[in-house]
Amino acid sequence: xxxxxxxxxxxxxxxxxxxxxxxxxxxxxxxxxxxIWGFFFTPDDYRQGSTVKIIFLHVPSxxxxxxxxxxxxxxxxxxVIRRHHVSALAARAAAPVGIVxxxxxxxxGAIWGxxxxxxxxxxxxxxxxxxxxxxxxxxxxxxxxxxxxxDTAADLTSILCLVGSVFxxxxxxxxxxxxxxxxxxxxxxxxxxENVADAFSNPLYVCMAGFVLLFIxxxxxxxxxxxxxxxxxxLMARERLEA
Amino acid sequence: xxxxxxxxxxxxxxxGGGFGLGLAFFLIVTVMxxxxxxxxxxxxxxxxxxxLWLGALLACLLSLDRLLALxxxxxxxxxxxxxxxxxxxxxxxxxxxxxxxxxxxLVMAAPVLGLLLSLPVSGFLWLxxxxxxxxxxLSVIGTFGAALTVGLKRGGLLMSLLVMPLYVPTLxxxxxxxxxxxxxxxxxxxxxxxxxxxxASIALLPFASAAVLRVNLR
Numbered sequence: 001x002x003x004x005x006x007x008x009x010x011x012x013x014x015x016x017x018x019x020x021x022x023x024x025x026x027x028x029x030x031x032x033x034x035x036i037w038g039f040f041f042t043p044d045d046y047r048q049g050s051t052v053k054i055i056f057l058h059v060p061s062x063x064x065x066x067x068x069x070x071x072x073x074x075x076x077x078x079x080v081i082r083r084h085h086v087s088a089l090a091a092r093a094a095a096p097v098g099i100v101x102x103x104x105x106x107x108x109g110a111i112w113g114x115x116x117x118x119x120x121x122x123x124x125x126x127x128x129x130x131x132x133x134x135x136x137x138x139x140x141x142x143x144x145x146x147x148x149x150x151d152t153a154a155d156l157t158s159i160l161c162l163v164g165s166v167f168x169x170x171x172x173x174x175x176x177x178x179x180x181x182x183x184x185x186x187x188x189x190x191x192x193x194e195n196v197a198d199a200f201s202n203p204l205y206v207c208m209a210g211f212v213l214l215f216i217x218x219x220x221x222x223x224x225x226x227x228x229x230x231x232x233x234x235l236m237a238r239e240r241l242e243a
Numbered sequence: 244x245x246x247x248x249x250x251x252x253x254x255x256x257x258x259g260g261g262f263g264l265g266l267a268f269f270l271i272v273t274v275m276x277x278x279x280x281x282x283x284x285x286x287x288x289x290x291x292x293x294x295l296w297l298g299a300l301l302a303c304l305l306s307l308d309r310l311l312a313l314x315x316x317x318x319x320x321x322x323x324x325x326x327x328x329x330x331x332x333x334x335x336x337x338x339x340x341x342x343x344x345x346x347x348x349l350v351m352a353a354p355v356l357g358l359l360l361s362l363p364v365s366g367f368l369w370l371x372x373x374x375x376x377x378x379x380x381l382s383v384i385g386t387f388g389a390a391l392t393v394g395l396k397r398g399g400l401l402m403s404l405l406v407m408p409l410y411v412p413t414l415x416x417x418x419x420x421x422x423x424x425x426x427x428x429x430x431x432x433x434x435x436x437x438x439x440x441x442x443a444s445i446a447l448l449p450f451a452s453a454a455v456l457r458v459n460l461r
Binding site: 132135136138139142143146147152155156159160162163164167168170171173174175177178 | 394398408411415436440448455
C-alpha cells in the first residue's frame with residue numbers, strides 16, 4: 001500500500017468517486033456556514049464598519065490561489081521524476097481553479113480597497129505580486145492549450161511550472177523591495193500576538209477549510225474529466241485505425 | 244563552441260534586419276515617449292531610467308522570436324542537437340550570440356538615448372552598469388521562452404506571455420539601480436540583487452532550456 005497506487009487512473013477514479021460526494025457536501029456546508037456566520041453574526045469592525053466582512057471571501061481565495069500553484073509545482077515534480085500521467089493531469093486541472101481564485105482575490109480586494117484606501121488598485125507589493133501570479137497562470141494555461149501532443153505538453157508545462165515557481169518567489173521579494181504598500185500584514189499567523197479578533201477569525205477558519213475542500217473537490221473532479229477525455233481520444237483513435 | 248558562436252553572429256550580421264531591428268525599436272520607443280508624456284525635461288529626467296529599461300526589455304523580447312525559430316525551420320537545430328556538443332552549451336552559446344547582437348548594442352545605445360530623455364549626467368554610469376548586468380539575464384530567460392515555444396506555429400505571442408512574468412524581477416532591480424543612480428542615491432542593494440539574478444539565471448536556466456528543447460525535438 002503506497003500513495004503511488006493512485007497513479008493508476010482506474011484506481012484514482014474509483015477512489016475519488018467514493019469520496020467526491022462527501023467532499024462536495026462538506027465543502028458546501030463549511031463555506032455556507034462560514035459565510036453566513038461571517039456576514040450575519042459578526043459585529044461590525046470599529047474602524048472598517050461592515051466592509052470588513054469581505055475578508056471571508058478575500059483571504060480564503062488568496063490562500064488557495066497560492067496553494068494551487070504550490071500543488072501544481074508538486075504534481076509537476078512528480079510527473080518529471082516518476083512520470084505518472086494522473087499527476088500531470090492533476091496539475092492541468094488545478095490551473096484554471098487557481099486562476100479563478102486569483103481573480104476572486106483581486107476583485108474582492110479591489111472592492112474592499114475602494115472604500116478603505118479610496119482606490120480600486122494600488123501598486124502595492126501584495127497586489128502586484130498577485131497580478132504577476134495571474135500572468136503566470138495565464139502563460140501556463142496558454143502553453144497547455146497550445147500543444148497538441150499531451151506528453152510533450154505535460155513535459156513543457158512542468159518545466160515552466162518549476163522555473164516559474166522560482167521566478168514567482170523572486171518577484172514576490174522584488175516587488176516588496178520595489179514599493180512599500182498599503183496592504184496590511186498577514187491577518188492570521190501562528191507565531192504572532194496580533195491576529196484579527198476572535199470574532200472574525202473563527203468564521204474565517206471555517207471559510208478557509210471550506211475553500212480547501214472545495215479546491216480538492218474541483219481538482220479531483222476536473223482530473224477525472226481529463227482522464228475520461230483522454231480515454232475517449234484513445235478510443236476514437238483506435239476506432240479510426242480499425243475503420 | 245566558438246565556431247557555433249561565429250556562425251550565429253555571422254548569420255545575424257549578414258541576414259540583415261535581425262541585428263538592427265532591436266536597436267531601431269529601442270530608438271522608436273525612446274523617441275515616442277516625449278510625444279506621449281510631453282516635453283518637460285524634469286518629468287522626462289524622472290522617468291528616463293524606467294523608460295530606457297522598458298525599451299531595452301521590449302527590444303530584447305522582439306528579437307527572441309528569431310532566436311531558435313530560424314534554426315528550427317531549416318533543420319539545423321536537429322543537427323546541433325545531435326552534434327557532440329552538449330545541448331546545454333549549445334543553448335548557452337545561442338543566448339550569448341543573442342546578447343552580443345541585441346543586448347550589447349542596447350547597452351551602448353542607452354547613453355545616447357538617455358541624452359534625448361535629459362537623463363542627469365550622474366545617471367549615465369549606473370544606467371550602463373545596470374543594463375550591462377541585466378541584459379544577459381534577459382537573453383538567457385528569453386532563450387528559455389524561445390525553447391519552450393520553438394515547435395509551435397504561432398509561438399511568438401505565446402512566448403511574450405510566458406517570458407513577461409519571468410522578466411519582472413530583472414526589470415524591477417535593473418530600473419531601480421538606474422533610478423537610484425540618476426538620483427544620486429546608494430545603489431548597492433538592487434545592484435547586488437540584479438547581479439545575483441543574472442548569475443543564477445546564467446548558471447541554471449540553460450539546463451531548463453536544454454531539457455525543454457529535448458522534449459520539443461523528440
